[in-house]
Amino acid sequence: MSGFILRKFADLVGQGVKTDKGFKEVHVNSVAKALTEFSGQEVTGTQVYNPLRKWRQKWIRVCRLKDLSGAHWDENTFTIILDDEHLLGHTKDNPKDAEFPNVAIENYVQMQIIFGAGQATGKYAMASNEPLGTISDVTEGAGASEEPCLVGTTASGSAGASPSHSGAGAGSSYGSYGKKRRLSDEELGIMTGLTGAVNKLAEAVQAPVVVQTTDVHPDLYQICMSIPGFTDEELMTCLTYLLDNKRQGDGFVKMEPKHCVLWLRQHLAKI
Structure with missing residues (x-):
């Protein structure tokens, strides 16, 4: 089921869905509906979100492993190749990474489609000069509060499927779960200007039309x-x-x- 969810989200991205701020609630619900029809069991948005978050964690590890000194990447088989010495040394300190080296990475293409453009926020956000598919300064053992934002907030400020918190980076646009995003000074200025223009237009439309006849010859x-x-x-x-x-x-x-x-x-x- 986890792979089914990942492939459905990849299909959404392939159809043009923007993921720079996470998947919207409508997209999460559409995947949940598809999984319900496929499995014959009721599936909620939260149940769809959790596997997607785990795939995101796998993608972070894969990108970090590809950048290891001595690692070789096989584009044909999507395999990270490490010799025995490097493999033993790395997995000793990072046992969770042992499943990835020297084996074809499952659903690599789908993960790249969804996460390769840098969907994360906060500490997982990519700098502008980094190539797609790389993660900047990711540490092992990150807690749940450091999870990237995979599901965008709705108009009411709530997450589409599950609460998520962005890091403390300057590029973060979201606060804690359940709060509306704050407008920047630039956005606030634009909105104020637009509001004033709309109000003036409304006043002009509602104002009575006065026909000036003073320039007509009196006779x-x-x-x-x-x-x-x-x-x-x-x-x-x-x-x-x-x-x-x-x-x-x-x-x-x-x-x-x-x-x-x-x-x-x-x-x-x-x-």
């Missing part, structure tokens, strides 16, 4: 509506056009009466 209405030979509807149609077109309205007021009549006839003929 335009009287001159236009008093011209004989036209119905009130025809005169009102022409007046509306003149009010909407200030230059036309100013010119109309300055016309002689006979030219005003001619303008009205031509304008009505165009409609």
Whole structure:
């Protein structure tokens, strides 16, 4: 079942799921659902998370072993090759590493897909100048409080499957389990600016529209509506056009009466 879980998470990464901040709750639950359907037994997100955490610990050991002096890496078989002398010396001090040297590493490709890009935080986070798949300064016997964050926090601040704590490194974005991530000064400034812009836009949308009519010639209405030979509807149609077109309205007021009549006839003929 552990290998099934790892392969399902690797499939998610292959589909484009971002893992730089851990898997989201929806992804953990999707793997739990797939395992439930596969096994016929109910599986929770926590039960999926725990095997993933163990695979992460294996990946840390594998990366450290690959960097050992005297170790050789066989890319074809995914095997860390150590001679007997180096193997005995290392496993004496690190007995948990004895299962990895000189044997093909199980599910190496899947572990590399999931963890190779540096998903961990805190003390397990990789520096920007380190190659993918290496772990910086990992010590043996790290406690549970030093586990990397494999499951991202949700909007409410809770972990997707199981509580996890990041290290004290400056790059850590998460506090203790159950707390919301604090915004940086830069993020807070951006959010404040956006909030102000949205509020101003809302005020502008809700504000009543005021039509400025002070630039309309004061005699335009009287001159236009008093011209004989036209119905009130025809005169009102022409007046509306003149009010909407200030230059036309100013010119109309300055016309002689006979030219005003001619303008009205031509304008009505165009409609």
